[in-house]
Amino acid sequence: MSKIVEVSKSPYAKLKTIPVGSVRVNGFMGKYFETLVNVTLPTQYDLLENTGRLDNFRIAAGKMEGSYKTLFPFDDTDVYKWAETVSFALANRKLPELEKILDSVIEEVKAAQDEDGYLGTYLSGDRKKERWTNLAWNHELYNAGHLIQAAVAHRRVTGKNTLFEVAKRFADHIYNTFGPEKKEGAPGHPEVEMALVELYRETGDRKYLDLARYFIYARGKGLASVPRNPGPEYFIDHKPFVELEEITGHAVRALYLCSGATDLYLETGDEKIWQALNRLWENFVTKKMYITGGAGSRHDWESFGEEYELPNRRSYAESCASIANFMWNFRMLLATGDGKFADVMEQVLYNGLLSGISLDGKHYFYFNPLEDYGRTRRQKWFDCACCPPNLARFIVSFPGYMYTTSDDGVQVHLYEKSTARLDFKGSVVEIEQETDYPWSGEVAFTIKTDIEEPFSIYLRLPSWADDFVLRVDGKAVIAKPQNGYVKLSQSWKGKHTVELSLPMKAVFIEAHPFVRDDLGKAAVKRGPVVYCIEQADNPDFHVWTLVLNSESLKEEKGKILDREAVFLKGTGRALDISEWEGKLYRKLSEVREKTVEFTLIPYHMWANREPGAMAVWLKR
Amino acid sequence: MSKIVEVSKSPYAKLKTIPVGSVRVNGFMGKYFETLVNVTLPTQYDLLENTGRLDNFRIAAGKMEGSYKTLFPFDDTDVYKWAETVSFALANRKLPELEKILDSVIEEVKAAQDEDGYLGTYLSGDRKKERWTNLAWNHELYNAGHLIQAAVAHRRVTGKNTLFEVAKRFADHIYNTFGPEKKEGAPGHPEVEMALVELYRETGDRKYLDLARYFIYARGKGLASVPRNPGPEYFIDHKPFVELEEITGHAVRALYLCSGATDLYLETGDEKIWQALNRLWENFVTKKMYITGGAGSRHDWESFGEEYELPNRRSYAESCASIANFMWNFRMLLATGDGKFADVMEQVLYNGLLSGISLDGKHYFYFNPLEDYGRTRRQKWFDCACCPPNLARFIVSFPGYMYTTSDDGVQVHLYEKSTARLDFKGSVVEIEQETDYPWSGEVAFTIKTDIEEPFSIYLRLPSWADDFVLRVDGKAVIAKPQNGYVKLSQSWKGKHTVELSLPMKAVFIEAHPFVRDDLGKAAVKRGPVVYCIEQADNPDFHVWTLVLNSESLKEEKGKILDREAVFLKGTGRALDISEWEGKLYRKLSEVREKTVEFTLIPYHMWANREPGAMAVWLKR
Structure with a gap:
């Protein structure tokens, strides 16, 4: 055990x-x-x-x-x-x-x-x-x-x-x-x-x-x-x-x-x-x-x-x-x-x-x-x-x-393509998750068990998810989440499917104004994943000069080493720093900028390629 | 000596x-x-x-x-x-x-x-x-x-x-x-x-x-x-x-x-x-x-x-x-x-x-x-x-x-109400400075000496001064500064006056964009003095929530303990943080603000009154 x-x-x-x-x-x-x-x-x-x-x-x-x-x-x-x-x-x-x-x-x-x-x-x-x-x-x-x-x-x-x-x-x-x-x-x-x-x-x-x-x-x-x-x-x-x-x-x-x-x-x-x-x-x-x-x-x-x-x-x-x-x-x-x-x-x-x-x-x-x-x-x-x-x-x-598990059921806290054999009520509940989480919020469960009596399956609804769609054996189910979980109670005997759909899209996040290093900046999150900008993907400008422009970001499949991931692309402005040569402070002035296309990668994947600047919080 | x-x-x-x-x-x-x-x-x-x-x-x-x-x-x-x-x-x-x-x-x-x-x-x-x-x-x-x-x-x-x-x-x-x-x-x-x-x-x-x-x-x-x-x-x-x-x-x-x-x-x-x-x-x-x-x-x-x-x-x-x-x-x-x-x-x-x-x-x-x-x-x-x-x-x-001093004269590097007796060429040069520096850029010098032969007085022109006006014995003088000094060469025998006027006004300063903690922020400087906002002068809002609005700042005489100083006043917006209660991050949203009058004090004078928040770099 x-x-x-x-x-x-x-x-x-x-x-x-x-x-x-x-x-x-x-x-x-x-x-x-x-x-x-x-x-x-x-x-x-x-x-x-x-x-x-x-x-x-x-x-x-x-x-x-x-x-x-x-x-x-x-x-x-x-x-x-x-x-x-x-x-x-x-x-x-x-x-x-x-x-x-x-x-x-x-x-x-x-x-x-x-x-x-x-x-x-x-x-x-x-x-x-x-x-x-x-x-x-x-x-x-x-x-x-x-x-x-x-x-x-x-x-x-x-x-x-x-x-x-x-x-x-x-x-x-x-x-x-x-x-x-x-x-x-x-x-x-x-x-x-x-x-x-x-x-x-x-x-x-x-x-x-x-x-x-x-x-x-x-x-x-x-x-x-x-x-x-x-x-x-x-x-x-x-x-x-x-x-x-x-x-x-x-x-x-x-x-x-x-x-x-x-x-x-x-x-x-x-x-x-x-x-x-x-x-x-x-x-x-x-x-x-x-x-x-x-x-x-x-x-x-x-x-x-x-x-x-x-x-x-x-x-x-x-x-x-x-x-x-x-x-x-x-x-x-x-x-x-x-x-x-x-x-x-x-x-x-x-x-x-x-x-x-x-x-x-x-x-x-x-x-x-x-x-x-x-x-x-x-x-x-x-x-x-x-x-x-x-x-x-x-x-x-x-x-x-x-x-x-609890007396009345099984809780699913984390989503991951996987197979599980869980001991429950003296018998076994098999749960297979088919998903590309955390890159996708679509999770398909196959549940098998011999247990006759009804019990509950609790699926976690992450706080980042604004909405969710749920199907049991192909049929849409309306359920009210409680304490961050949706509870599905029925007899699961035999083989059943549950499909959970958590719409995932990139959102801009701001920090409490007292976090003064993040003032006027935004971070980008998609589902549970926080993004960053890294120099390796953005050869045309210094990533520290980026100012966010886009209202929305485009998703694109990307790869770093052997790992696939969802990258995010957008349009922004890059400040011209050449005029700053030899200066650290100056009177507030107009700044020259150019429009740039930028790429963001999941923060946890940074520094796996050639060294370069990186930032999570981006000026907006 | x-x-x-x-x-x-x-x-x-x-x-x-x-x-x-x-x-x-x-x-x-x-x-x-x-x-x-x-x-x-x-x-x-x-x-x-x-x-x-x-x-x-x-x-x-x-x-x-x-x-x-x-x-x-x-x-x-x-x-x-x-x-x-x-x-x-x-x-x-x-x-x-x-x-x-x-x-x-x-x-x-x-x-x-x-x-x-x-x-x-x-x-x-x-x-x-x-x-x-x-x-x-x-x-x-x-x-x-x-x-x-x-x-x-x-x-x-x-x-x-x-x-x-x-x-x-x-x-x-x-x-x-x-x-x-x-x-x-x-x-x-x-x-x-x-x-x-x-x-x-x-x-x-x-x-x-x-x-x-x-x-x-x-x-x-x-x-x-x-x-x-x-x-x-x-x-x-x-x-x-x-x-x-x-x-x-x-x-x-x-x-x-x-x-x-x-x-x-x-x-x-x-x-x-x-x-x-x-x-x-x-x-x-x-x-x-x-x-x-x-x-x-x-x-x-x-x-x-x-x-x-x-x-x-x-x-x-x-x-x-x-x-x-x-x-x-x-x-x-x-x-x-x-x-x-x-x-x-x-x-x-x-x-x-x-x-x-x-x-x-x-x-x-x-x-x-x-x-x-x-x-x-x-x-x-x-x-x-x-x-x-x-x-x-x-x-x-x-x-x-x-x-x-140098072979050819006397350099004044720092301005301060003062009297000086300087040994020079085997004799003495007396220099009196009458000024309220650093609160004012007006400096009146009285120079007394027995030295007959001409020598130079070098007055420093601080890099913060965009302009200067100079009078010798009441008469305007046009002089070209070199290496940060203006050079006044003549015989100073007897008693002479020099008036240097360095126009002082509050300016907003920005930092190199790579100083990411200062991105989107400005500091305020007046003459050589850097300002800050301190809670003690601004009871109506938390000073960390201030967003600068004013194009210009008003000067006002102020006092902390026994020291007089020039304070700066302006109009800004203060973010409403009540909606942030219990939250550290959230989706980028509209922020409620209120218009506020704020007071800035010289940075070096902060923390001489009751404890409270302070900041030099202010969101703009």
């Missing part, structure tokens, strides 16, 4: 998750999936080996001479995320070679574990005495979190206990170390909270849930942070979680913390946590989120900015923050069934999340600018390499996010 | 400096000067005492128990800058109490010096063994630079050698330590280069000039930097200075380095240095400088951004970088007599430099945003307190920047 999040017994989950292995994706995300399995996973394994990340385990195990080979105390997690990714990939594919490598990696990890259960290669050898002395920066609990998540995934998919036993021993060590009558502490980088709740779900042992709760409530007391530079707010340790009003601090830390707190809510129904989560979500989505779903406005300390502070050229919008955004919203969706959360999942997925990985599957953005002068390029790897294996982990687990 | 920079024997200086003490300012800068002497200097002394900066010297001298009390290795320089400031103040005022304190401070400094001449309280006691082991971060040469500058100023003004002997001993220690056949090294934070050239000028001993030259040429070899994070470019150590094409890295480091390199050029005429300086200046002024003269676009690593990267809300524009900008341009002016450099001095002075200090003289900005949501406020002090004493030092030395 390769579920990412197992909430079937969670009392406050309105929706229940499905296994990653129950859906096979063959469309837009299918391409990412294939590239991931064929290119990314082997490449990343080589990088783990070549950068010394696996050697770190060998050194800690005493199998190899030397000392910690890499730069950061959290480099173990790249190995764990890779292991988790391979595990989820195995839920969908036979990959005997990778599985063999995974088993050997698990052996290396296991060998590095101490007698007492502690596992962490950074604080091994001479540094052993520093364990648990610097929770703010040493990332020991963050490491534990990723280990546990990998272990749970590995056991769920393969049935093997090899990594799971290791993780559980470390979790027990942590449980024995921390707590109100033990050592006080909180993770400098949240992550273990989600993992501990999942370990509780996997084992049924409540102590892991208690520990997650302890860690969340331990924040705001200076236990997770350093007093100055960057100070407690960076660590989201400046206030108790339940008192937070504004989302601030390190974006990934904040969003992982919110994800873990939502997991806690799903199990406990803690009302104060729930209120804080909703306040933070509202603040984030209405004041701090990029149109791409990106989070984090500042390079300095990789942090959220103030409200409406959303610079384009120096947007940080870390790939991991996009993933965290998706993960948090999925958990909020499980708690509520409210489509507004799935809307954000979709908004970040097709834009600021997939922009993190190149179409060739082996180059990555750490931060994702919304505007560039032509120098920012995806890299093969980073010293701080959190994003590449996190992107891989996300892509491979994508099928598990597409559907949920 | 209280000169800031003594270039009377410098072979490549076209212009010669005047003593700070030869001009008394009574106008706009006079207010700053008075506040400085009455409020800032005593307050800052208390802060040096209360924050432990003076105790650091006592501890290093063994007079006090304990260890280094403050956070950063460069905290000694706050004491040195204060000493330099008091020295320059003494050139203009009798301040017996402050002079007594200064003498005692010098005793403390002297007592902390080691036998071998080393002086630096951070690497004293247990840390002694770390001396000269970490040039990138320990700021030992930066400390030495400020010590030398303070000592030279102190000797020039008071004639005392007390601090000078201390500084010279340290300089000799450094000279004996570093060099091609000694230890290789370069300052992590440039500053000592300027100081060493000045020490050469003061002593005539060429070894100090050689050492300055050595340090400048030692850059680009990894001697001044750390290889990673932030890496050599931050330290301007990624290339030899003479090969630099683009101004990058830490803004203050870069601009101090350019200042020091210009000093080197003034003495040596090094052509490669000169070419590099001009390339960097061009790059800075035409691609990287804020309209306020501010430098440094990024909070992360306090650094320059890419070309045309000039965000408003998160502009860094450190106060020290503004001062460094002024200092560099003054040196370029001395080398060339070209008014384009004085234009930049003026641009930064009345805007991004004076914005660093509050009108009450005891609150400071470290960074100077060009747009704010209402949370950024000046502080009383900082852990990293470079800016407050640097601002003080600048204000007190301002008179020394107003005039220069």
